[in-house]
Structure formats: C-alpha cells, structure tokens
Amino acid sequence: MVALIVLFLIYAAVALLGLDGYAALGRGFVELDKVPDAVTQIPIATLLGAVAFAGAGGALNLVQSNWVRDKGLGMGSRLPKIVSPFTGEEIAAPTTGYFFRRDEENMRRWRGWWRVADREQFFTFFVIGAFALLVLMTLTYVTVGTGGEAESFDFIKLEGEALKEKNSVLGAIFWLIGAVVLYSTNLAVLDMVGRVTADVLKIGPLRENDRWSESRLYFTVVWLEIAFGSLILLSGMDQPLVLLVIASSLNGLVMFVYSVLLIQLNRGMLPREIRVSGGRLGALMWAVVFYGGFSAVLLWDQVGQLVE
Template sequence: MKLNDSQAAQGLEGKDASGSAGRQKMGRLPALRWAELPKPVGLRKMLGPGIILVAVGIGSGEYISHPYITSQVGLTFLWAAAVGLGLQYFINTEVARYTLATGETAVTGFTRLWRGWAPLFVIMTVVPFAWPGWMSSAATMVTFTAGGQGSVQWIAVGGLVIIGLVLTLSPIVYKTVEKIEFLKVIAILVFAVVIILFVIGWEPWAALPAATVQGAGRMPEGIPAAFLVTAMVFAGGGGALNLTVSNYIRDKGWGMGAHAPRIVSPITGHEEAGSATGTQFEITPESEGHWKTWWKNAKTEQFWSFFVIGLFTIVIFSLLAYRLMPVGSYEGKGDLSFIQVQANIIGEQFGGPLQTFYLLIGTVALMFANLAVVDIVARVVADVLAVSYLRDHKFWTEAKIYTTCVWTMIALGVIILSVGITQPITLLAMAAILNCGVMVVYCALLIRLNRSLHKVVRITRPRILALGLAVLFYAAVAVFTTVTQIQTLISA
C-alpha cells in the first residue's frame, strides 16, 4: 500500500537510530519518511527488471559485437562477456539494495551526497544514449529482410515515433515495457533452441572451454579498441542503464519501493499520489526477516534473468558465428554487413525460412532495445528533475516530466538521423566509450551510499571488493581505449 505524506509522517517518527537508511545523509532533500517493509512476494512475481536490462544487451553485444569478434579471433574473447555480466550483476543488485531499503532511486541517493550529481547524471545519461544506434540498426535489418528496399533513415525515424507513442499511451508504462521485452527474450530463446538443435552441432561446444581459457584476460589484436569496448560494456546493460534497476523495482513494488508512485501515461493513466523521495523502515526482528527474503529474491532474479540469460545468448550467437564462418575468413567490417553475410550463409545451408527468422529476430531485438533505452533515459531524467528541481510543482508531475523526456529523446534521435549520422556501429561505439566513464563514477558512489545504510541491510565487504574491481576494470578499459584512439590518430 502506498502512503501519502501525512500518513507516512505518523507513527514511526523519532526512530531514526533503528531505520533502514542508517547514517544516510539527507542533503538538501526532504528526510526519508517512515513506513512498514511490505511482506515479500514470490520470486515469480519479481521477474522483470533483469529481463528488461538484458534485452538491451541482446540488441548490441549479444547479436552483433561478440559474434563478429568470434569470426575474427575465435571463441577467445567470451571471457570478457562473463566478466562484464558478472560485474554488472553486482552493480544491479547493489542498486537494488538501496531502493529496497529506502524506496528511492540510487540517483536520488547520490544527490543526497552532493546536489551537483543531479545535473551531472542527466548529462551522463542523455549524452551517451541520445544516439539512436539501435533503431538505425533495426531499420537496416528491415531493408535486408525486404531485399534491400527502403530508406534506413525514414524507417528509423518512423520506428522512433512508434516508440514514443507506445511509451506515451501506456496506462502503466512499466507493465508495457516489461511485456514487450519478455516477448523479445522469449522469441530469442526460441531461436536459440532452434539453432542449437539444427545448426551449431557439437564441434563449437567442444572448442569453447579451451578457447575461453586460452584468451582469458587478453585483448585480441587486429580489432579496433572501440569495438571491443562496445562488446564489453553492452554485454547486459551498460552505463546509466544499470541504474534504472531502481526505477523498475519501484514500479514493480519491491521492498520499500512499494511506497513510491508508479509512472503512468498522463493521457491514458491515472497518476498515483506519493513522493519520489524515499521511505525507510524500522529494523525489527520481523522486518529483518522480510528484508532477508526480499534481498535473496532480488539477487536470484538478477542472477537468472540478467546474468544467465545474458551469457547464454552471447554464447549461442557467438557459437553460431563460429559454426558458419571459419575464423578469419570474413574480411568485412564489424557492422550489419556481417549480419547480412551470416544471414545469406544460413539461407544457403539451412533454407530461406530460417534466414528470415534470423533477420526478424535481429530487427525485433534492436528496435525493442531502443524502446528500452528511451524509457530508461526518460526515467532517470524525470526522477532527477522531479526530485531536485520540480518537487513541489503542481503541474509538472513525474509522469508529465517522463513523457516530455520521451519525446525529447525521440526528437534528438530524429535530428541525429536527419543530419545523416546513420552508421549504427559508430553510434553504439560512441555510447559505449562514454558509458565506461559513467560506470566508474557510479560504482564508487554506490559503495559510499550503501555503506551508510543500517548494518542489517548495508553492503558487505566482499561486495565492496566486487564494486571496487568494477571501478578498476572500467577505468582501465576507458584508459586503454583513449590511449589506443590517440595512437590511431597520431599514426594516421
């Protein structure tokens, strides 16, 4: 049950010493309200946030980047997918920890530490994801399916407008996004089963363990650094996308997120009362038991729906590339022409229906990835504006701000496409490099944020180590990419 401000202020005031927020700084935002921690729900009802995030990765790293790398160097780079997904699993669950305990997003928590993070996270979210690389890729795939007919630019523009309408007219936005991404993942898993049974065979599976061990920790030569970064960062979610675990679990009603209002359409939905700032619970034997179940289920949901499905799809699409193309035989670029070549080989060896299925899966995966990206960016920006700048405004509710942000993202995408920037891989690489820096910043902030929670719910030392490794990993990748790019410019 969601509480309004007057209800939340009653009954539990004065118990800050035993609150789940612990020693959390309040900053310039209102103090956290008080409410009971809801009883945990079953794991099946919690499924969703991990699926949405991994669905974004399936639109880039899983479908394009890792298969292309496999075609050039074999299966030796799959270690990076496992590392990238593993680090993001810890990131996602630590983002979830803060929201489960306080009912507010991690970005709001960062803003409590320093108000300057509010505008910076707007910039760090919008700039990397303003580039409509996923939709441009989906439009290109449509032309492949149509035998080369159609304008990539206009198909992409039309797709962006459709995304805007879907997100604007959905009565409860999260439910629509979740259903769409669930359908996408199910379709991809069906395709994966088909190619496992009829295409891949046993040889690629036999070569996988030794190749992965052989390449562990090594960056393949002969592949642009920006491309490798794209594969690592967009394996799973990447960048500010991971932070929206907070937003999704609030709309899903996990933990103290159940006391936050959901984002609805200002046109077709009914806005819910409540505040975007947080709500903490009193630590009692009963609430501690509830917390342990919420936390266990949150980790399980992210492990299976994010890590396992993400790694499975990367491996399957990489094994498909390994099966279809002898290593090093493909001399083209790592763009959608690679997908077209694979599709032609599938058609020649296994028939036109499977070829069409492969292309349609790619089209759907990329378009729905762009839908999730627009939704995610709009959620982060709306949350920041609603909490830090328009908290007491009567007209600009979070739902209205969200809808405005959606159409602003659509407009930016249309402008970028209109000036002729339609090369998908270039757009995705730009986003990946920018997101490396973003991840370094918020991994460090998550450690600071979650160490301040009550001792019953705060981050543990092994998890601090995991986030610390994430900081070092993404910082190293960012430095490697920058140095490599500079060297390339100098040599040119």
C-alpha cells in the same frame, strides 16, 4: 519479444550449432593464451564498448531499482510510480521515500523481497544474457567463421545468407529475430534514460514542483530522445557502427563514475544492516578499477591520435 528471442536461441543451441560449434565454444574457454593476440586487433573504444554493453551493461544497471519500485516490491509499493499519462493517476511527489525500523520482523521482510529481486536479476539478466551471448557468438563462428573482411554490420547479412543455405526460411527468421533483438534493446535504452533522468530531476530541481510528476517527466524525456534520434537519422548519418562504438565506450566511462558514486552513497548513507558489503562491495570496487583503468587507456589512446 523476449519469448521469440528465447525460442530462437533454444532452437539454435539444439539444431544449428552442431558438435563442431560446441567444440569450438569449449576451446574458447581454455585457450586463454590466444586472447591477448585477439584483443590487440580490436580498437580500445570498440573493446571497452563491447565490455560495457555485454548483457545488460552500461547505465541499464542503474534503472534496476526503478523497475523494482514500479513492480511494487518491498517499500516500492509505498512510493509514487511511473504511470501512463492517459490511464494512470499521476503523483507529483518525489520518490525519496524513508528508512524503515531495523527490527527482526522488518529485516525478515527485507531479506524476503530482496531475494525475489536478486533472483529475478540473476536469471533474467545473467543466465539468459550469458546464454544469448554464447549461442549467438558460436552461431556466428560456425556460419561466418573468423578472419573475414566484412565491415560494420555486414557480418549479420553474411550470417543470414549462410543460414539460408541450410534452410531457405532460416535466414529470414534469423534477420527477423535480429531486428526484434535490436528493437527491444533500443526500447530498453529509451526506457532507461527516461526513468533515470526523470528520477534525478524529480528528487532534485523539481522536487517541490506540483506540475511535473515523475511520469510526466519520463514521457517528456522519452519523446525528446525519439525526436533527437530521428534528427540524427534525417541528417544523413549512415554509419550506425560509429554511433554504437561512441555510445558503448561512453557507457564504460559512465560505469566507472557510477560505481564510485554507488559505493559512496551506499556506504555513507544507508544503515549498516542493509548497505552493500562482502562480495557485492568487492564487485563494485573491482568495477571501479576495471572500468576506470579501461577509460584511462581509452582517453590516452584518443589523445595520442589527436596529437598525431
């Protein structure tokens, strides 16, 4: 799925955007005086949700360490992993692990695997994510434009129809890739919630429980998510954009909370040699201020609407 998405993005960047598209993209980086006017037209909840969901946002950031562990990087190779309940060997032990001696050799190995994890996240999350956002945003601009009256996800239909005018196959390919993007995103969200929930339960209330391994908890949570989502759809809910705005804006609030907790946990429990510092600590502190302020404005706005 990722390969299909990347191939379409490359094709769009080369063949569909055109000089006008790149010119508009360039102007977007320098015409900062127009940003405030544009922002005022977007509801606070939608704007916070868009910021939280940009790239791999929200709680997806929390599961990165679980993916590193399950790939066997660093000390993750010594911890229980999530395995298939049908083909893998379940281990009921919690994944709390232990500290290593901070001698020269161990620190050299630590820095080595950390570089691997760091580069993987940089290229797969930031570089590919930024490329995808810029290409799809510019493609929407050159096909649909701005100032339209399309509501909800109607702009995707309009964009596909505009591409069909260029080539009868392009519209179908665009809708197919869009479905793949949304499907893969939802798979990632299901996986993230399952992993984080299973991790928290196993190192907390079910730490000494030999019956419930993290793998079993993971698959139970995932299927409960699927069942709950199916119930929502079967109940007749026909406003997907409303659900998306609710979920994404709540993720902004979650990012504020977990940024505070990450600083407290990292600075309070990890050894000095491996705790977060420098630019990373500054980024976490900025996240606390940014998402905290945004969340406060959102809550104030919602309270004001209720009072009215």
